Amino acid sequence: MAVNLTAPKILLPVTGIRLGTAEAGIRRRDRKDLVVIACEPPVNAAAVFTRNRFCAAPVRIARRHLSQTEVRALLINTGYANAGTDPYGEADAEACIKVLAEHLSCPPQRILPFSTGIIGERLPIDRITQAIPDCLKALKEEAWSDAAAGIMTTDTVAKGCSRQVSIGRKTVTLTGIAKGAGMIRPDMATMLAFIATDAAIDPTLAQACLQEAVTDSFNRITVDGDTSTNDACVLLTSGRAANPPIIDRDDPSYAIFADSLTEVCTHLAQSVVRDGEGATKFITIEVTGADSERSAQTVAYTVAHSPLVKTAFTASDPNWGRILAAVGRAPITNLNLDKLEIFFDDLCIIRRGMMAEEYTEAKGKEVMQQAEITVRIRLGTGEVGVTVWTCDLSHDYVSINADYRS
Amino acid sequence: MAVNLTAPKILLPVTGIRLGTAEAGIRRRDRKDLVVIACEPPVNAAAVFTRNRFCAAPVRIARRHLSQTEVRALLINTGYANAGTDPYGEADAEACIKVLAEHLSCPPQRILPFSTGIIGERLPIDRITQAIPDCLKALKEEAWSDAAAGIMTTDTVAKGCSRQVSIGRKTVTLTGIAKGAGMIRPDMATMLAFIATDAAIDPTLAQACLQEAVTDSFNRITVDGDTSTNDACVLLTSGRAANPPIIDRDDPSYAIFADSLTEVCTHLAQSVVRDGEGATKFITIEVTGADSERSAQTVAYTVAHSPLVKTAFTASDPNWGRILAAVGRAPITNLNLDKLEIFFDDLCIIRRGMMAEEYTEAKGKEVMQQAEITVRIRLGTGEVGVTVWTCDLSHDYVSINADYRS
Numbered sequence: 001m002a003v004n005l006t007a008p009k010i011l012l013p014v015t016g017i018r019l020g021t022a023e024a025g026i027r028r029r030d031r032k033d034l035v036v037i038a039c040e041p042p043v044n045a046a047a048v049f050t051r052n053r054f055c056a057a058p059v060r061i062a063r064r065h066l067s068q069t070e071v072r073a074l075l076i077n078t079g080y081a082n083a084g085t086d087p088y089g090e091a092d093a094e095a096c097i098k099v100l101a102e103h104l105s106c107p108p109q110r111i112l113p114f115s116t117g118i119i120g121e122r123l124p125i126d127r128i129t130q131a132i133p134d135c136l137k138a139l140k141e142e143a144w145s146d147a148a149a150g151i152m153t154t155d156t157v158a159k160g161c162s163r164q165v166s167i168g169r170k171t172v173t174l175t176g177i178a179k180g181a182g183m184i185r186p187d188m189a190t191m192l193a194f195i196a197t198d199a200a201i202d203p204t205l206a207q208a209c210l211q212e213a214v215t216d217s218f219n220r221i222t223v224d225g226d227t228s229t230n231d232a233c234v235l236l237t238s239g240r241a242a243n244p245p246i247i248d249r250d251d252p253s254y255a256i257f258a259d260s261l262t263e264v265c266t267h268l269a270q271s272v273v274r275d276g277e278g279a280t281k282f283i284t285i286e287v288t289g290a291d292s293e294r295s296a297q298t299v300a301y302t303v304a305h306s307p308l309v310k311t312a313f314t315a316s317d318p319n320w321g322r323i324l325a326a327v328g329r330a331p332i333t334n335l336n337l338d339k340l341e342i343f344f345d346d347l348c349i350i351r352r353g354m355m356a357e358e359y360t361e362a363k364g365k366e367v368m369q370q371a372e373i374t375v376r377i378r379l380g381t382g383e384v385g386v387t388v389w390t391c392d393l394s395h396d397y398v399s400i401n402a403d404y405r406s
Numbered sequence: 407m408a409v410n411l412t413a414p415k416i417l418l419p420v421t422g423i424r425l426g427t428a429e430a431g432i433r434r435r436d437r438k439d440l441v442v443i444a445c446e447p448p449v450n451a452a453a454v455f456t457r458n459r460f461c462a463a464p465v466r467i468a469r470r471h472l473s474q475t476e477v478r479a480l481l482i483n484t485g486y487a488n489a490g491t492d493p494y495g496e497a498d499a500e501a502c503i504k505v506l507a508e509h510l511s512c513p514p515q516r517i518l519p520f521s522t523g524i525i526g527e528r529l530p531i532d533r534i535t536q537a538i539p540d541c542l543k544a545l546k547e548e549a550w551s552d553a554a555a556g557i558m559t560t561d562t563v564a565k566g567c568s569r570q571v572s573i574g575r576k577t578v579t580l581t582g583i584a585k586g587a588g589m590i591r592p593d594m595a596t597m598l599a600f601i602a603t604d605a606a607i608d609p610t611l612a613q614a615c616l617q618e619a620v621t622d623s624f625n626r627i628t629v630d631g632d633t634s635t636n637d638a639c640v641l642l643t644s645g646r647a648a649n650p651p652i653i654d655r656d657d658p659s660y661a662i663f664a665d666s667l668t669e670v671c672t673h674l675a676q677s678v679v680r681d682g683e684g685a686t687k688f689i690t691i692e693v694t695g696a697d698s699e700r701s702a703q704t705v706a707y708t709v710a711h712s713p714l715v716k717t718a719f720t721a722s723d724p725n726w727g728r729i730l731a732a733v734g735r736a737p738i739t740n741l742n743l744d745k746l747e748i749f750f751d752d753l754c755i756i757r758r759g760m761m762a763e764e765y766t767e768a769k770g771k772e773v774m775q776q777a778e779i780t781v782r783i784r785l786g787t788g789e790v791g792v793t794v795w796t797c798d799l800s801h802d803y804v805s806i807n808a809d810y811r812s
Contacts, residue, residue, distance in 0.1 A: 053741050054734030084727050086760045119727025120761070229731050307713070307799075311807035321490050321525025325635050328460030335459050354492045355526065393713075395804050401717035402800070 003282040003371055003391065005274035008160040011144035012173050014196040016043065016238030020138035021150035024131030026124055027079030027117060032150035034128060035076040036100065036135035037194060042070035042110055043238045046207040048214045050231035057082045057089025058113040059230060061097070065109045071236065072110035074194065075100050077117075077128055078153050078179075083229035084120040092123045099129040103136055116153055116179060116192055116230055148177040151192060154400070155179050159271040163260045167253045170243040172199040174260050178268035180275075190228035191218065193268050199257055200239035201246040208249075209258050210235045217265035221273050222304050222390045235261070273389045278396030281313045284374040284389055289339075291382035295332040299377060300388040302330035310393035313373065318364025320349045327377060339380025344373060409688040409777055409797065411680035414566040417550035418579050420602040422449065422644030426544035427556035430537030432530055433485030433523060438556035440534060441482040442506065442541035443600060448476035448516055449644045452613040454620045456637035463488045463495025464519040465636060467503070471515045477642065478516035480600065481506050483523075483534055484559050484585075489635040490526040498529045505535040509542055522559055522585060522598055522636055554583040557598055560806070561585055565677040569666045573659045576649040578605040580666050584674035586681075596634035597624065599674050604647035605663055611652060615664050616641045623671035627679050628710045628796045641667070679795045684802030687719045690780040690795055695745075697788035701738040705783060706794040708736035716799030719779065724770025726755045733783060745786030750779060 017039055024034040047066055049059050065071075075096060082089050093113045101108040115123065138146070148158040160177040176195035201209070214233055239245070246253045274282050285304050290296035303309055306326040312319040323342060327335070337353035344367040348356040367373060423445055430440040453472055455465050471477075481502060488495050499519045507514040521529065544552070554564040566583040582601035607615070620639055645651070652659045680688050691710050696702035709715055712732040718725040729748060733741070743759035750773040754762040773779060 052731060052734040053743060054730050084730050084761070119731065229727075229734060307803070308807055311804055314804070315808040317808070321635075324460050324490050325458060325525065328458040328635060337459060355490065393804065394808070395801055397713070398717055398720070398799065398801050398804055401714055402721040402723070 002157045002275040003279050005157050005271055007158040008145065008148070010162065011148070011160045011175050011177070012162040012164065013141035013144070014173050014175050014238060015141070015198045015240035016040065017196040017236060018139040018141050019143040019147040020135035020140070021143065021146040022131045022134035022138060024077070024127045026077055026127055032146065033078045034131045034135055035147045035150040036132065036139065037074040037076070037147065037236070038104070038139055039071055039073065039236055039238065042072045043236050044203040044206065045071040045112070045237070046203065046210040046235040048211055048233045050228055052229050054083065054229050056115060056230045057085060058093045058115045059232060061090060061093050062112040062114065062232065065112055068109045069107070070110065071112060072104055072106040073100060074112050074114060074234065076114040076151055076192065077123070078151060079117040080115060080121050080123050081117045081119050081230050082115040082123050085122050088122055092125055095125045096123065096128045100132050103132060112234070114192055114230070114232055116151070116190070119229065144175055144177060151177065151179040153179060154277070155275055157275050159268055159275070161264050161267040163264055165256050165260045167199060167241070167246070167256055168244040170241045172197060172241045172243055172257065174199070174264050176264045176268055178272060180272040191231045191272060193218065193233040193265070194236070195234065195261070195264055196236040196238065198238045198241035199246065200241060200243050201237055201257060203237070205246060205249065205254070206235060206237050209261055213258065213262040213265040216262055217269040220386070220388050221269050222301065222388065233265070270389055273391050276391035277400045278394040279391035280394055281392040282372045282389070283313060283391060284387060285377070286374055286385070286387045287377045287379065288385035289379045289382060290384045290386070291334050293384050293386060295334060295379070296384050296386040298332050299327055299330045299379065300386050302326050303375065303377070304388050304390040307393055313368070313392035314394045316365065316368040318344065318361060318368045320364065323375060324350065334381050335379070336381055341378040341380065343376040344368065408563045408681040409685050411563050411677055413564040414551065414554070416568065417554065417566045417581050417583070418568040418570065419547035419550070420579050420581050420644060421547070421604045421646035422446065423602040423642060424545040424547050425549040425553040426541035426546070427549065427552040428537045428540035428544060430483070430533050432483055432533055438552065439484045440537050440541055441553045441556040442538065442545065443480040443482070443553065443642070444510070444545055445477055445479065445642055445644065448478045449642050450609040450612065451477040451518070451643070452609065452616040452641040454617055454639045456634055458635050460489065460635050462521060462636045463491060464499045464521045465638060467496060467499050468518040468520065468638065471518055474515045475513070476516065477518060478510055478512040479506060480518050480520060480640065482520040482557055482598065483529070484557060485523040486521060486527050486529050487523045487525050487636050488521040488529050491528050494528055498531055501531045502529065502534045506538050509538060518640070520598055520638055522557070522596070525635065550581055550583060557583065557585040559585060560683070561681055563681050565674055565681070567670050567673040569670055571662050571666050573605060573647070573652070573662055574650040576647045578647045578649055578663065579603060580605070580670050582670045582674055584678060586678040597637045597678060599624065599639040599671070600642070601640065601667070601670055602642040602644065604644045606645035606647060606649050606651040607643055607663060608651065608653045609643070611655065611660070612641060612643050615667055619664065619668040619671040622668055623675040626792070626794050627675050628707065628794065639671070676795055679797050682797035683806045684800040685797035686800050687798040688778045688795070689719055689797060690793060691783070692780055692791070692793045693783045693785065694791035695785045695788060696790040696792070697740050699790050699792060701740060701785070702790050702792040704738050705733055705736045705785065706792050708732050709781065709783070710794050710796040713799055719774070719798035720800045722771065722774040724750065724767060724774045726770065729781060730756065740787050741785070742787055747784040747786065749782040750774065
């Protein structure tokens with residue numbers, strides 16, 4: 001029951017990037033579970049990976065390969081995450097890669113592996129390698145929607161997004177897909193995003209640009225997601241748009257490109273929250289007037305993670321005491337109660353640390369019944385702000401996670 | 407459905423401390439909701455309060471009064487927390503105190519107020535003050551069990567504990583009661599504990615002793631509890647046991663007293679977890695071999711707070727990947743995967759960062775079906791350890807918190 005989310009109608013092809021999806025029967029039959037994204041000729045890639053110290057075998061391999069050479073293909077499987085599988089995990093992933101490299105006549109270092117699914121069980125190498133030819137047969141530039149469906153696990157809706165902008169009089173396309181059915185799911189581990197662009201951009205600048213876009217998007221959905229064992233976001237840059245290469249941060253083209261990339265990442269990140277496990281509400285937590293980004297983030301995440309705040313949203317209950325208590329216990333040093341203001345959308349609840357006179361339970365209830373709600377928290381101690389997206393905590397969340405492996 | 411918890415059979419009287427409970431009809435009829443604990447003559451009191459910056463009006467008053475004089479009585483109400491009620495909260499609490507002070511012919515500064523219940527609604531002063539004479543009529547030293555029931559809100563079981571020890575050939579008694587139906591409930595805000603002893607002990611030493619006991623007990627049940635708006639733990643010391651006063655930390659009597667106090671606090675704290683909202687399992691998270699207390703705590707709380715770990719316990723699912731992922735994302739600097747070991751009770755799951763050979767799903771399932779489970783995490787980077795108690799996350803938790811005010 002995703003919140004205001006439908007599968008993308010059109011995902012624009014990116015010149016030089018082809019996608020092929022197949023049914024390998026990795027964990028279940030009759031579902032697309034293997035995707036190859038092929039880049040010909042090889043392209044530069046930027047990437048951001050999980051910071052979890054138990055990062056999965058494919059994450060370690062992808063990071064290593066990325067530092068060595070350009071990328072000829074990505075090999076993505078669902079079903080098993082190949083995490084918690086040491087000492088076998090890396091050899092299993094390499095066995096899969098090797099077969100794809102032989103088909104493509106390239107060194108295995110030009111392949112990046114990605115896995116998502118159950119932690120702690122080994123990859124079925126045979127089923128994966130046997131399906132690789134099916135993926136290669138299916139390769140085409142127009143196949144982004146198939147790939148978006150092929151990387152889903154417990155996602156209920158395929159997630160993708162395209163943008164086109166003009167850079168140096170050339171049309172540049174960015175298309176991305178993502179999977180992740182919730183912020184908090186290390187064992188369907190977890191969030192993968194693959195974005196491609198035909199923009200010509202310096203590889204070092206592309207990496208910085210992706211890092212910044214991720215900070216403002218995927219790292220702004222609640223935390224467990226961005227620290228699972230397999231999280232990855234990859235940006236492939238084919239350069240085939242033939243725009244004058246973007247080589248400098250001060251180039252006006254850079255801002256255009258960076259904004260588009262952030263838009264794509266934000267759309268994908270919000271899609272993950274909208275399809276959050278058991279989600280019935282899409283909640284924006286907007287903290288402003290903080291003395292530092294760290295303070296703003298700490299307050300936003302303390303509210304966003306509070307099980308009591310989340311269950312109040314599920315109940316459409318304007319129980320602002322729970323938000324007040326969460327702000328009050330946020331571990332920041334500079335909290336001035338006399339300046340604090342809290343709003344549900346535009347409805348003021350707390351002004352200068354006290355109940356706003358115009359607030360009534362009926363007005364609160366009205367806002368809370370919406371499917372999308374913004375909680376605005378103004379700290380009044382500085383000029384810094386941050387926005388975080390999250391969802392509520394419903395019975396379905398417990399059902400999904402307490403019944404998942406049974 | 408509390409986990410292995412029944413109401414205390416016998417709570418021992420403490421000389422000089424009398425308790426009286428009445429039905430004031432504060433929020434609901436036909437339930438004991440007002441308690442007076444009277445100390446005659448006035449006694450020294452130690453106390454530890456919430457660190458939530460939105461602390462309730464009664465907390466601010468109690469803290470102020472405690473710094474001024476000895477304690478003649480505590481006035482405790484359930485139903486409303488008198489938090490988020492500024493600018494009225496302090497005056498409302500003082501109006502109640504004033505009436506009790508007149509009855510007892512003492513200055514109002516000798517009364518400490520405590521409130522627990524809904525945030526954001528004002529105290530019904532009339533109903534409280536009209537019931538004070540009933541509390542006073544009921545005062546007796548043997549009434550601890552009535553008081554334990556009188557401070558309950560959504561608790562399903564009354565919580566109390568007594569210990570007797572010999573200090574300087576005198577029998578010293580400690581008796582305590584607590585309320586709190588879960589760790590995470592700022593709007594039934596939240597945890598109150600009242601402990602009395604007839605031991606003679608220096609007030610400054612008593613305060614330090616309580617602080618240390620709380621650190622190892624109430625501050626070791628998962629975090630939201632110890633940072634709600636109203637949390638308080640009070641230790642009344644009547645000195646009537648006539649033991650040689652404990653005035654020095656190096657006095658062997660101090661260790662005896664401190665151990666007993668820690669035992670009482672630990673019993674009460676664990677009772678709160680056992681009666682946690684929707685709890686079906688009592689979980690001990692034991693982290694050892696850390697390089698600092700902070701690292702040990704960070705790992706323990708990251709695991710204890712993970713909704714995924716909690717729902718796995720609800721399902722009796724030995725989904726150790728969720729624990730691994732939580733340890734891996736714990737924000738500590740010194741995590742050596744090659745040394746990490748994880749156990750369910752005595753069953754080794756992870757050894758030197760890898761799956762233990764002797765582990766099987768069947769063995770894991772067997773442990774997970776118990777009502778009480780210890781997760782042992784050995785970091786292997788130092789000598790420091792910490793133990794934290796928590797419970798699982800069930801459908802009932804969501805029901806209780808999503809339906810609470812409706």
